[in-house]
Amino acid sequence: MQLIHFAILSPFLLAFVVPFLYKYVRRIHTGWFVLILPILLFTYFIQMLHITSNGRTLFSQAEWIPSLGMNFTVYVDGLSLLFTLLITGIGSLVVLYSIFYLSKEKKKNSLALSTRICSCL
Numbered sequence: 001m002q003l004i005h006f007a008i009l010s011p012f013l014l015a016f017v018v019p020f021l022y023k024y025v026r027r028i029h030t031g032w033f034v035l036i037l038p039i040l041l042f043t044y045f046i047q048m049l050h051i052t053s054n055g056r057t058l059f060s061q062a063e064w065i066p067s068l069g070m071n072f073t074v075y076v077d078g079l080s081l082l083f084t085l086l087i088t089g090i091g092s093l094v095v096l097y098s099i100f101y102l103s104k105e106k107k108k109n110s111l112a113l114s115t116r117i118c119s120c121l
Contacts, residue, residue: 002060004074007041031099038095042088045081052078 014037022030051058058076076084 002062003044004058004060004076005062005072007044008074010037010041029099029102031095031102035092035095035099038088038092042085042092045084045088048076048081052076052081 014034018030018034021033025033048058055078058074060074060076062072064070064072
């Protein structure tokens with residue numbers, strides 16, 4: 001599995017880890033833990049600009065269910081990279097805003113639920 005596959009699957013993994021982080025680390029706002037991933041993904045995908053700026057594409061394939069011949073394939077071109085950067089960039093700003101907007105009482109489950117919903121994108 002290449003790094004791009006992990007970058008795509010990591011929001012799903014974080015959606016299940018964040019509620020446990022809130023349970024054990026209550027003095028730090030949960031949003032600070034959530035904010036790390038969109039920023040890392042934005043910086044990772046911005047490094048791919050040099051690949052797609054010349055019209056080239058990135059193609060990556062990993063075996064998913066080998067017995068059925070099913071593969072997990074990722075194809076990155078200029079348009080998909082543009083939307084990926086928009087989603088991760090604006091998502092980082094939204095999470096940063098939510099840290100200061102949500103109070104300690106309001107944030108209990110809403111930020112974790114929002115992370116789970118956003119991971120469906």
